[in-house]
Amino acid sequence: xxxxxxxxxxxxxxxxxxxxxxxxxxxxxxxxxxxxxxxxxxxxxxxxxxxxxxxxxxxxxxxxxxxxxxxxxxxxxxxxxxxxxxxxxxxxxxxxxxxxxxxxxxxxxxxxxxxxxxxxxxxxxxxxxxxxxxxxxxxxxxxxxxxxxxxxxxxxxxxxxxxxxxxxxxxxxxxxxxxxxxxxxxxxxxxxxxxxxxxxxxxxxxxxxxxxxxxxxxxxxxxxxxxxxxxxxxxxxxxxxxxxxxxxxxxxxxxxxxxxxxxxxxxxxxxxxxxxxxxxxxxxxxxxxxxxxxxxxxxxxxxxxxxxxxxxxxxxxxxxxxxxxxxxxxxxxxxxxxxxxxxxxxxxxxxxxxxxxxxxxxxxxxxxxxxxxxxxxxxxxxxxxxxxxxxxxxxxxxxxxxxxxxxxxxxxxxx
Amino acid sequence: xxxxxxxxxxxxxxxxxxxxxxxxxxxxxxxxxxxxxxxxxxxxxxxxxxxxxxxxxxxxxxxxxxxxxxxxxxxxxxxxxxxxxxxxxxxxxxxxxxxxxxxxxxxxxxxxxxxxxxxxxxxxxxxxxxxxxxxxxxxxxxxxxxxxxxxxxxxxxxxxxxxxxxxxxxxxxxxxxxxxxxxxxxxxxxxxxxxxxxxxxxxxxxxxxxxxxxxxxxxxxxxxxxxxxxxxxxxxxxxxxxxxxxxx
Numbered sequence: 154x155x156x157x158x159x160x161x162x163x164x165x166x167x168x169x170x171x172x173x174x175x176x177x178x179x180x181x182x183x184x185x186x187x188x189x190x191x192x193x194x195x196x197x198x199x200x201x202x203x204x205x206x207x208x209x210x211x212x213x214x215x216x217x218x219x220x221x222x223x224x225x226x227x228x229x230x231x232x233x234x235x236x237x238x239x240x241x242x243x244x245x246x247x248x249x250x251x252x253x254x255x256x257x258x259x260x261x262x263x264x265x266x267x268x269x270x271x272x273x274x275x276x277x278x279x280x281x282x283x284x285x286x287x288x289x290x291x292x293x294x295x296x297x298x299x300x301x302x303x304x305x306x307x308x309x310x311x312x313x314x315x316x317x318x319x320x321x322x323x324x325x326x327x328x329x330x331x332x333x334x335x336x337x338x339x340x341x342x343x344x345x346x347x348x349x350x351x352x353x354x355x356x357x358x359x360x361x362x363x364x365x366x367x368x369x370x371x372x373x374x375x376x377x378x379x380x381x382x383x384x385x386x387x388x389x390x391x392x393x394x395x396x397x398x399x400x401x402x403x404x405x406x407x408x409x410x411x412x413x414x415x416x417x418x419x420x421x422x423x424x425x426x427x428x429x430x431x432x433x434x435x436x437x438x439x440x441x442x443x444x445x446x447x448x449x450x451x452x453x454x455x456x457x458x459x460x461x462x463x464x465x466x467x468x469x470x471x472x473x474x475x476x477x478x479x480x481x482x483x484x485x486x487x488x489x490x491x492x493x494x495x496x497x498x499x500x501x502x503x504x505x506x507x508x509x510x511x512x513x514x515x516x517x518x519x520x521x522x523x524x525x526x527x528x529x530x531x532x533x534x535x536x537x538x539x540x541x542x543x544x545x546x547x548x549x550x551x552x553x554x555x556x557x558x559x560x561x562x563x564x565x566x567x568x
Numbered sequence: 569x570x571x572x573x574x575x576x577x578x579x580x581x582x583x584x585x586x587x588x589x590x591x592x593x594x595x596x597x598x599x600x601x602x603x604x605x606x607x608x609x610x611x612x613x614x615x616x617x618x619x620x621x622x623x624x625x626x627x628x629x630x631x632x633x634x635x636x637x638x639x640x641x642x643x644x645x646x647x648x649x650x651x652x653x654x655x656x657x658x659x660x661x662x663x664x665x666x667x668x669x670x671x672x673x674x675x676x677x678x679x680x681x682x683x684x685x686x687x688x689x690x691x692x693x694x695x696x697x698x699x700x701x702x703x704x705x706x707x708x709x710x711x712x713x714x715x716x717x718x719x720x721x722x723x724x725x726x727x728x729x730x731x732x733x734x735x736x737x738x739x740x741x742x743x744x745x746x747x748x749x750x751x752x753x754x755x756x757x758x759x760x761x762x763x764x765x766x767x768x769x770x771x772x773x774x775x776x777x778x779x780x781x782x783x784x785x786x787x788x789x790x791x792x793x794x795x796x797x798x799x800x801x802x803x804x805x806x807x808x809x810x811x812x813x814x815x816x
Contacts, residue, residue, distance in 0.1 A: 154677050154678050154680070155680060158677050162677075165665075169665050474661070475663055477661075478661045478663060479674070479678075480622070480646070480649075481620070481622060481649060481655045481657075481661075482649070482650065482655070482674050482675045482678060482722070483646050483647065483649045483650020483651070483675055483678040483679065483726075484646060484678050485642055485643045485646035485647075485678075486642050486643075486646075487643070488646070488678060560623075561622045561623075562617045562622050562623050565622075565657070565661065
C-alpha cells in the first residue's frame with residue numbers, strides 16, 4: 154500500500170475519534186510548546202547579552218573606585234594611599250604596552266541650570282579617548298578637542314535626555330548652561346543610549362542624563378568646598394581601559410590589578426570588571442538553565458510519547474478484528490506496521506505543529522508580560538518538529554509491531 | 569488448482585497436541601464448487617485458513633495454481649491472498665467505519681491500484697451484486713444479506729482465481745442464504761473455483777462435491793449428482809456474468 158494512501162487512512166482513523174486524538178496529542182503539544190518557550194527565553198537572554206557586550210566591546214576593562222570609610226579610610230590614609238587618581242591613568246597608559254587607551258571618568262552631582270530648568274543630571278568629567286573607549290557617539294555638534302581637554306575649557310556635551318528636556322525645540326549646540334556658578338558653552342549632544350538594566354549585572358547608569366566636561370575642568374574649576382575626607386579620597390570614579398588586539402584580557406586584568414594594588418599600598422579601594430568575562434559567566438549560567446529546561450522538556454515529551462503508546466496499544470486491541478480482515482484482504486505485516494506507525498506519527502506531528510505555535514504564543518506572552526527579550530531560532534522549531542516525529546515513530550513502533558505480529562486467524566475471530 | 573499432500577496443521581496446547589488437520593490429500597480442479605462439511609472441531613475452518621494462506625501448515629505440502637503456499641514468506645502470502653484469493657466470512661467482516669465503497673476498495677489499496685480505477689471497479693462490483701444505490705452507506709445501515717453481498721463484491725474486486733467462504737450463510741435466514749449460494753453458483757458457472765465451509769446440509773447440496781471431515785481427517789468425499797440450484801434475479805445473474813467476462 155502506498156504511503157500517501159496510508160497517511161490518508163491514518164487521518165481517517167484519527168478523525169474517527171477526534172477527542173481521543175486531541176487528548177493524546179496534548180502531551181506532545183505541552184512538551185513541544187514548553188521547549189519552544191524555554192528556548193525562546195534562553196535565546197532572547199543570549200541575544201540581549203551579546204548586544205550588551207557590543208556596547209562595552211570585547212576588549213574593554215573597567216576599573217572602578219570602591220568607597221571606603223571609617224577605620225579603613227583612616228588606615229588607608231596612614232598608608233599614604235590616595236585612591237584612584239589621574240596619576241594612575243597616566244601610569245597605566247605609559248607602563249603597560251598592552252593598554253591601547255586608559256580614560257578617566259569623574260562623576261559628580263553638581264547643580265545644573267539652563268533656560269530656567271534644573272534637571273537632575275550627573276556631571277561627568279572625561280579624558281582623552283572617551284568616545285573610543287565608551288563606544289558612545291555624538292549626535293550633533295562635536296566632542297572635546299585635545300586643546301579643550303588640556304586647557305580645562307568651559308565647554309560641555311549633553312546627554313540626549315538632558316538636551317531634549319532642557320532645549321525642547323531649540324538647537325542646544327551653541328547655548329549656554331550653568332554648572333554650579335560657572336557658565337559652559339554646549340558644543341555637542343550625544344546619541345540616545347537607551348536606559349534599562351542589562352542582563353550582564355554590569356553597573357550602568359542612565360547615560361542619557363550625563364553632562365560631559367573635560368575631566369581637568371571638573372577637577373580644577375568645579376571642586377566643591379568644603380568636603381568630607383571620604384569625598385577627597387578618590388580623585389576620579391573610574392578608568393575605562395581598552396586592551397590592544399592580541400593580548401589576553403584576563404591576564405591584562407591581573408596585571409592591572411597587581412600594579413594598581415601596589416600603587417595603592419595594598420588597599421582594596423578599587424574593583425575591576427571585564428564585560429566579556431561577565432558575559433561568559435552569564436552564558437555558563439544560561440547553559441545550565443538550558444540544560445535543565447531541555448531535561449524538563451525531554452521528560453514531558455517522554456510522557457507525551459508514553460501517552461501515544463498507551464492509546465495506540467488500546468487502539469490495536471480495539472481493532473484486532475480489523476487487523477485480521479486487512480490481513481485476509483492482502484495486507485502484509487509491513488502494511489500493518491506502517492499503518493499504525495503512520496497513525497502514531499500523525500498524532501505526534503500534528504501535536505508538534507500545534508505545540509510549535511503554542512510555544513511561539515507562550516513566548517510572546519512571556520515577553521509581553523515580563524518585558525524579557527525572547528527569540529525563536531529556526532533551529533529550535535526544526536528540532537522540535539523532528540523530535541516530535543521521532544517520538545511518534547519510537548513510541549508507535551511497539552504497538553505497531555504488536556499489531557503486525559498478531560496471528561491473522563486469531564485476529565479475525567477476536568470478539 | 570488445489571493440491572495437498574499429507575497436509576498437517578497441529579496446534580500445541582500445553583502438553584497436548586491438537587491435530588486440527590491431520591494428513592489430508594485433497595485435489596480440487598479449477599472451476600469446481602466444493603463444500604467442506606463436518607461437526608464443530610473437525611478442522612474444516614482450519615483447513616480453509618490454510619488453503620487461504622492465512623495459516624501455515626505444520627507439515628505436508630499445499631499448492632494452489634502451481635504455487636507452493638507452504639514455502640511462501642509473509643509478504644508472498646499477503647500478495648497471494650490479495651491477488652489470487654477472495655474471502656467471504658460468516659459475519660461479513662466489513663469495516664464498520666467505512667462506507668461500502670471504501671470497504672470494497674480495500675483489497676485494491678493493497679494491490680496499489682490508483683484511486684480513480686479503485687472507485688470505478690468498486691462501484692461496478694457493488695452494482696453487480698445489486699447494491700448500486702448503497703455505495704455510500706455504512707455496513708450498520710444494511711441488512712445481513714446486503715452486507716454479505718458487499719463482502720462478496722469485496723472478495724471479487726481483485727479478480728481472484730479462488731473464492732473461499734467460511735460459513736457464508738451462517739448468520740443469514742435461509743432465504744437470504746440461498747440468495748448468497750445463488751451468487752456462488754453463478755460465479756462458478758463463469759469458471760470461478762469456490763470452496764465453502766458449511767454445516768448446513770441443504771446449502772452443501774448446492775455444491776458439486778462435498779468433503780466430509782472428522783477429527784482432522786477426511787471421512788468421505790461425496791459427488792453431488794444433481795446439485796440444487798438457487799435461481800437469482802435475472803439482472804444480477806446478468807451483471808455478474810458481465811463482471812466476470814470483463815475481468816476473469
